[in-house]
Amino acid sequence: MNNFIKSMDWFSILLYACLVFIGWINIYSTTYSADHQGLMNLDTFYGKQLMFIIVSFITIIITLAIETKFYERFSSVIYLVTIISLAGLYIFGKNINGATSWYAIGGMTLQPSEFAKAATALALANYASDIQTDLTNFKDLLKAFAIIFLPALLIIPQPDPGSALVYLAFFFVLYREGLSVNYLLIGIFGILVFISTLLFGTLWVSLITIALLVLMYLFYKRTKRRISAFKLVSIALLTVALSYSVSFIYDHVFEQRHRDRFSLWLRLEHDPSKLDHIRKTIGYNTYQSESAIGSGGFSGKGFLEGTRTKGNFVPEQHTDYIFSTVGEEWGFLGSGLVVILFAALVIRVIFLAERQKSVFSRIYGYSVASILFFHFAINIGMVIGLLPTIGIPLPFFSYGGSGLLGFTMLLFIFIKLDANRINEW
Template identity: 55%
Template structure:
């Protein structure tokens, strides 16, 4: 029976996972290596030594995950979710503040970031609710409850504040669309973003007046076209616009970090002081320019392993974490970055194929949660490094240094591979 179970594991996904983790460790080694600090790859005084330990513990986690009954994850999903919420709330009392965010628990020299594990717990609870036989996300009450499962941890993370992790939770909206959520919600999300930007640029009062005029015009147009007034739509639009407009400045002042505010100030041209504008541009340009220089300097085939001059010169901040992709670009060139992108794409496509073949709705929904979370991390991190999107602190799965991130991604992936194997076993 053990032999049959092992045959049921999707070894293609496992192989892709191992390749990504191996490439990630090599990149971390290259980023933190010097001739003076290499005594052993297991040296726990160095980032690469600690990451090797984290990888070893990941294999222990994998064995534990695969050993448990697959029903355990659905049956205890609510308990995991509640525990994650408690951990997130506890940060405001017991959390360690780093770079202006209370996002870590410190136990001696060890730090743990609960928001990473909250993604797994939220995905499980979300999948449990959406897959329930009585749940239909096309119905508003059920849709609201599903969204609430995501909103609760998202709000706690926003208050830390950790905007990067917050964005990942909204990736679960992709899953709702797969399960039949009305496309009108996309319009509401877009409208909220427009109202937020408008309130910053033109002020709360003018934005509310503008929204009121547009909603009134919409109601007249709809009545003329259908001979009835869309009271439900008017109510939703009015509440959404009013709440977003009133919440814009409190969120901007009290939730967003200073560098987020600076970026919005530059983009919307809210800052008028020439000296402050020049200083903000220099700060933002440094990280972006250094990352771009490192990647482009690698050319087609790269400078070679441990030969990255910008990497060795420590020109790029947080290169072993959020900017780890620049090491691949400089040392392995376009060929190396293409291989990494292809590996991620193959893993995501494989997981989509596995999700589609699941016999239970819980496993299918959870599979799409895994794909959505991994995709958003992958797309935002690489997009940030190559300047396609604004700088956002978010790790590259299986690559960025850190135990919390690696373990959370490992747990997220292998719970799904366990569910998939159980469906064939």
């Protein structure tokens, strides 16, 4: 027992504890009222979150007490149970704020999508670590994609596209395990075509693509290197087709609120009055969040001194927009510290993943790092207006029992695997 305690990575545990504590402090600040008494007052968000933290500590003890081999041997069962729980939402789920993402259990709610990330990471690690699996083989790669995207496909119609988007983080894991860089390049290319189409239109995207391909052909011809004309024509046709599909989806599939969010993000609306109207309606949360963070300055206004936080200017500030409280009350210094803590945790997990003797543990470790990075980068980008609002919480920070428990399990399963690495061969 003493050897196990010594072998645990206490630096990761310390970073986790710091993030959870700072997160709770900011939840307390966003929901504090002079009328509320007692930290464990379950009528308050900070009281409930403190209870969730206590439950998380119990979860940590249970997670660390389970034998390491259990996570590998029963990963498929855990994954299957998770898939069933996600599918069951369409029959037994409770609708909250227009999304059927929760089970109502007594007076509590449980969101299975928060636990599906760890289950998917375990299932992918189990499959990809099998000696018969070769991710350079297209058939094996399709099976890996199926493991990753099946939960996402069940989450999207809830509707919860933000949680489903997180599953793209697993591409970083597959890349580490041998996925061709071409898949990442195709993904980046698709994103560029999507954004360029919205900014400049299909005609300009088509003309620029053709011009670039002609220049590429002339360059190869001048250097006397061969390039297939068929390949260039195929790229041109695919780009044009993708651009047209983007335009069609944007105009005929997206609802007006979705178009407004992209219009605000990419500044597509050039009429200042209309842009200001969109910013104060559809983009109200982001607008107020930016204002709150900007008002914090270098050192912030001080704990419980945020005027915009106290005035409830930022909707849902204790959940997805919790970082705006950090910016207003703790300023650039506090915000920078939070970013450093998250970055340190992600880098530490990657370091630990690389020293694993078990392929299963390494893949799972990279899954943890990728999911945490994806969440924290997108959430902060969303809160400061660099990315559109898509409803992704900040790990260990945002209010919510399912989220805190899900991320805690995700991290401490890996800490358990890492502590046991000396027994892995």
